[in-house]
Amino acid sequence: LTIRTQDGASPVTVHIYSKSESSKYEIYKKVIVRVLKKTIKVWSKRDNRLKGDCRGLQRHIRLIKSPAVVVDHNTNLEADITNWAVSDPGNIFCHIDKPYLKNQAKEPAMAVCIENINIFARFDAVAAQLFKLDLYQAIVYKAPGQANGKIIEATAAAAWQNGAQPLSNNAQHSFATALQHVVADNNNVKFLAYNNAPPGVPSIKTKSNSKGVIILATNADSAAWIVHTVPGFPAAKTGYSWPVAENARGHLLICLTISESQINAIAASLLLVQPIIHYNDIPKTETAALPYFNKLAEGKIPTLPPFTSRLTIRTQSVATPVTVHIYSKSESSKYEIYKKVIVRVLKKTIKVWSKRDKILKGDCRGLQRHIRLIKSPAVVVDHNTNLEADITNWAVSDPGNIFCHIDKPYLKNQAKEPAMAVCIENNDIFARFDAIAAQIYHILKQQNVRIEMVLLTAIVYKAPGQANGKIIEATAAGAWQNGAQALSSDNGHSFAKTLEHVVGNNNNVKFLAYNNAPPGVPSIKTKSNSKGVIILATNADSAAWIVHTVPGFPTAKTAYSWPVAENARGHLLICLTISETQINAIAASLLLVQPIIHYNDIPKTETAALPYFNKLAEGKIPTLPPFTSRLTIRTQSVATPVTVHIYSKSESSKYEIYKKVIARVLKKTIKVWSKRDKILKGDCRVYKAPGQNTGKIIFATAAGAWDNGASAFTNNAGHSFAKTLEHVVGDHNNIKFLAYNNAPPGVPAIRTKSNSKGIIILSTNADSAAWIVHTVPGFPTAKTAYSWPVAENARGHLLICLTISETQINAIAASLLLVQPMVHYNDIPEAETAGMPYFNKLAEGKIPTLPPFTSRRSIRTENAAGPVAVHIYSKSESSKYEVYKKVIVRVLKKTIKVWSKRDNILKGDCRGSQRHIRLIKSPAVIRDHNTNLEADITNWAVSDPGNIFCHIDKPYFKNQTREPAMAVCIENNDIFARFNEIAAQLENCPQ
Known part of the structure; x- marks a missing residue:
């Protein structure tokens, strides 16, 4: 590439030459010399393989002798890390970002070449001495050992000028x-x-x-x-x-x-x-x-992940700072963290307390640097512990003064997983843990950067079966002290105090919490095992890092609640008070172990200069495995139950849900209302149009016309959905629920291909339940006052409430399993779901990994007089079905009219007899509310002919064939009629 600097009087031509690691070109000879068609004189570190090259006529590589002189500043290749070249003959100076070493042929490299006679002359003077056989505007050259640089400017580069000030000064140069x-x-x-x-x-x-x-x-x-x-x-x-x-x-x-x-x-x-x-x-x-x-800017470059990282920090105490080493590894490293990372770095034997398998043993091979396994049971002063109940993993060095907490047990499979160790260098802390490690098995077979942290506050060790812990502090760790109160108490002990601004509110204290088993959320499929909290003050340079082993703890902004069931197991809780400057380095290590972030309210103004923390806070959760599913349920209305069909597909199914799922299942044409792209073309209970703050509502029992919503959605009462959600956003001892949303409330965007949003609600004292399906991101927030996201008024939304019997829940869950929903809240007791294996799998995050790829289920709403049939069609990502044509149309055996965003690939489909996909024209009208596909994020279809209305959780895009998807289809004449009115105008069939 060639560019020109922006100077009206004397613009400078700049050539940019770059190569990727795949090119295998040696950049000096194969790129720069070849392009310039001239000899170049090179100043750069060199190896024993690449030499000066004087073969052929011209186009040589000549190596500049070291040492050299920049006017009156000496430089040499041992201390100088610059790489540059000048052409011979010519007027070109080049800066190269890789030295003249053989291995750069396998690496990416770039040269920036400036075509200017004055700049060239200054560097050519430095290049005056060559090995005989081995051959803008401003540039500052700072020689080794010099505080000031030499400067030349393109407009006045006749000679090197002295830098006006040392480069360490913050002005005047x-x-x-x-x-x-x-x-x-x-x-x-x-x-x-x-x-x-x-x-x-x-x-x-x-x-x-x-x-x-x-x-x-x-x-x-x-x-x-x-x-x-x-x-x-x-x-x-x-x-x-x-x-x-x-x-x-x-x-x-x-x-x-x-x-x-x-x-x-x-x-x-x-x-x-x-x-x-x-x-x-x-x-x-x-x-x-x-x-x-x-x-x-978006990072769309093929970088390799860091495989291991080593950091050192110091706690923030002027009197007694404690050194803390952080060692982390990614799953790509394939290193076993105990032997290949900790022992290798410490260069010492370690004594390990951890669950172990039958593969990894103690390792006493060689001289020193062994792994010795601590015998179980053991004693923490007067508290007994054992490996069956204790889930901590820790080690002490031998000899030495180092104690390490490791987030993975001593099992062979952790070699394939991310892992992190936090190692504290302190004599007193070491002595306390070394006392526990007194008994060991006698004969057993078997990124490197430093940062500074700042005051270790405390370590609590709670032995199995104990309600209180044993505590040591870095400043007074002569012996284990008894915990002042049981950990279940909400005050009077160190960890309740440490967490007071995590479980309560303080405008000046913000935090990020991570836990592989987030509080109130079912098990998430993750290889991470890390748990902790990073806390900072917004009005001072004060922060803390809490590392612990307790699942589901603490719950953010919710009164302190120790999980009493964990008293049966051993736990460690470590609190480190740090300076805010240490947070980025901690985050860099945490990134490797892929923690599950479940809460973060630290403002970006506090983290503007913390790029790794920002990456951590944005959260990247690996997507879960595939399937497709079709279910039918019925709403719970004695008079007029409504049938609801649920069609879902996973990302692996590769089905386009409108054509491949909905139209296929319904066996009818569908009329689709949905945002669409330029690829997919037409192949169809509160409805809120874009820009409206109230909705239009229909009931299965009285759906003769759209009625106006009684109140704005922003109001916390006076309309149907506020009423429906009153026990979701508030407390009721007899009402429990599970909520899922691909954009969970108050949680950073999670990387998932699921688009499903909804709530399953049940009563614990009656056979009464409801299923809410909707399109609103981040809504509702569980057990938090009703708060409609006002920003969503600009977009169209659908909210469907189906009353069902509890016996229908398992069928719904079977379909949901295939679309891999993000479950963000669940308090339904296991006693209520003992006979619901699919629901239990959903709640526990046990997503299926084997076929079937599509599912069809039917339920009926709970209304003895007029139950409504609900069909649920779902597909996994593995099915590769396009959900509209291959699932819905195929099942319904009818044409469908589709309202959905569409792309340029999928079109309306009028081939064959019946079973078409017809696209609804945009804009459209919901009674007296206007809507359009640019602002409306709903995706729905109606059958033609028929009485079926379907809500689909994926738009009519080609790429949804590779994603999970689900359709909920309601078989009801009146509901169908209301949506069919919106679908009056259709786009022409493609020719």
């Missing part, structure tokens, strides 16, 4: 000026920063070596690209801070002022070298026409 809006705030200046060693973050395993900043002004066509060689610099929005340790090494800093139109070309090259993006606040409105930049 060119780079402090260039970075002033990177290290501080300016509403009109935004930037993206990348560095293979991001500031304040431990080393990441990456083959990229690129460092730089892309800056632009939002109020003018003005931009800059800074390319440099300094690790961990600059830190975004945190004040200028040059890493003084880098004065010992040589560095290059290049600043190029460019027009914004050049940014996309730069990004296209950067994409190949897989840079680590650690900060970006450039708004999308500025980059709408920059596709390569957007890919770069």
